[in-house]
Amino acid sequence: MNPDVTERLTKHTGPLTDTTLITDRRGVQVWRVTAGGGPDAEPGQRLAVKIPxxxxPAxxxxxxxxxxxxxxxxxTRSPLIDGDGFTAGPWFDGPSTMALFKPxxxxxxxxxxxxxxLLAGASDFCHAVGELHRLGWVHTDLQPAHCIHTDHGARLIDLAGAQGPRPLTDPALNTSYNGALAHLEAPELARSLATDTPAHPTYASDVYALAASLWTAATGHWPLNYPAAGIDPHSATLTELRTAIGTGHIPLRTAPPALSMLCDILRPALDPDPASRPRAAELAQALQAPHHQALQSLRPTGGS
Incomplete structure (x- = not known):
C-alpha cells in the first residue's frame, strides 16, 4: 500500500497489523487491512480499503x-471513512456467491x-436484494462477486452505482447510470446503452442481474446462449454485444441436469420483458420451496 495512504489511514485506524491487496482492476485497488485500534476502528477490526x-469518484x-x-x-456499516485519496469500510468475512457455488x-x-x-445461499442473496429494494434502492451492479455470505447473512458490496429514492447530499455524486457487466445487464438497459440513450435501472433490471449472477455462479457460464444466436462474445464489441442482448431474442442456455431445478426457478427472472419478472423477495421464496411448485408463486415485479 502507498506509504502516504497508509499514513493517512492509520490516523483513523491506528497501526495496521495486516495489509493484503485483494484486487487491482478498473482503476481501483482494494486492500484488506486489520486495524490496531484508533478513533474509527476497533483493535483487530478488518476493513476494506479502496484506493482509486x-x-x-466511485x-x-x-x-x-x-x-x-x-x-x-x-x-451503519462502521466505520465509513472517506479519507484523502482512499475510502474504508468494514470487511465482510465469508465466500462470495461465486465461491459458494464452486461445488x-x-x-x-x-x-x-x-x-x-446452494439453494439457501441463493435465497439469502435474493433476500439481501429484496431488502435493498424495500428501502427504495436499486443496486445496478449485481454480480456473483458482489454478495458475501457471512455468518450473519448475505451482505451486498460494491454499491458505488446504487440509485436511491432521493439524491445524495453531494450533487456531484448524483451521476447517471452508464452500464455494468454487459453479460448480466437486463435487455432494456443493454438496448438503451447500445444506442447512447439514458438507461434507467429498476427493481426489475436488478432482478434480471440477480438471476443472471446466480445462473453464472452455478453453471460457470453466462445465462444467454450466445452460440445459438450466432454471437461470439469474445470478438463482439461492447456495442454489438449490448445490441444483441437488447433484442431479448437470445435464448437461455440449457441447464445441466443437476442444476435444472435451480435454473428453472431462475428462468422467469430472466424474461426479456421486465414486467414479467418476479420480485427479488418472491424469487427468494421460490428458492426456499422444495419443488417446482414454487414457480407458481412467482409474479411480475412491475415498475421500479
Missing part, C-alpha cells in the same frame, strides 16, 4: 450511498447437502 486511480460515491442507507435505517461448477452431481446449501 485518477480521482475515480469509492467516494459508495461511502455516500452507505451513509444514506445508514441514515435511512438507523444502522456446483466442479461436480457433475452435487450432494443433497451441497444442493441445499
Amino acid at each position: 486511480a485518477d480521482h475515480d 469509492p467516494t460515491r459508495e461511502i455516500a450511498v452507505l451513509r444514506a442507507l445508514a441514515e435511512q435505517t438507523g444502522t 456446483a461448477r466442479t461436480s457433475t452431481l452435487p450432494s443433497p447437502s451441497e444442493q441445499a446449501a
Whole structure:
C-alpha cells in the first residue's frame, strides 16, 4: 500500500497489523487491512480499503450511498471513512456467491447437502436484494462477486452505482447510470446503452442481474446462449454485444441436469420483458420451496 495512504489511514485506524491487496482492476485497488485500534476502528477490526486511480469518484460515491442507507435505517456499516485519496469500510468475512457455488461448477452431481446449501445461499442473496429494494434502492451492479455470505447473512458490496429514492447530499455524486457487466445487464438497459440513450435501472433490471449472477455462479457460464444466436462474445464489441442482448431474442442456455431445478426457478427472472419478472423477495421464496411448485408463486415485479 502507498506509504502516504497508509499514513493517512492509520490516523483513523491506528497501526495496521495486516495489509493484503485483494484486487487491482478498473482503476481501483482494494486492500484488506486489520486495524490496531484508533478513533474509527476497533483493535483487530478488518476493513476494506479502496484506493482509486485518477480521482475515480466511485469509492467516494459508495461511502455516500452507505451513509444514506445508514441514515435511512438507523444502522451503519462502521466505520465509513472517506479519507484523502482512499475510502474504508468494514470487511465482510465469508465466500462470495461465486465461491459458494464452486461445488456446483466442479461436480457433475452435487450432494443433497451441497444442493441445499446452494439453494439457501441463493435465497439469502435474493433476500439481501429484496431488502435493498424495500428501502427504495436499486443496486445496478449485481454480480456473483458482489454478495458475501457471512455468518450473519448475505451482505451486498460494491454499491458505488446504487440509485436511491432521493439524491445524495453531494450533487456531484448524483451521476447517471452508464452500464455494468454487459453479460448480466437486463435487455432494456443493454438496448438503451447500445444506442447512447439514458438507461434507467429498476427493481426489475436488478432482478434480471440477480438471476443472471446466480445462473453464472452455478453453471460457470453466462445465462444467454450466445452460440445459438450466432454471437461470439469474445470478438463482439461492447456495442454489438449490448445490441444483441437488447433484442431479448437470445435464448437461455440449457441447464445441466443437476442444476435444472435451480435454473428453472431462475428462468422467469430472466424474461426479456421486465414486467414479467418476479420480485427479488418472491424469487427468494421460490428458492426456499422444495419443488417446482414454487414457480407458481412467482409474479411480475412491475415498475421500479
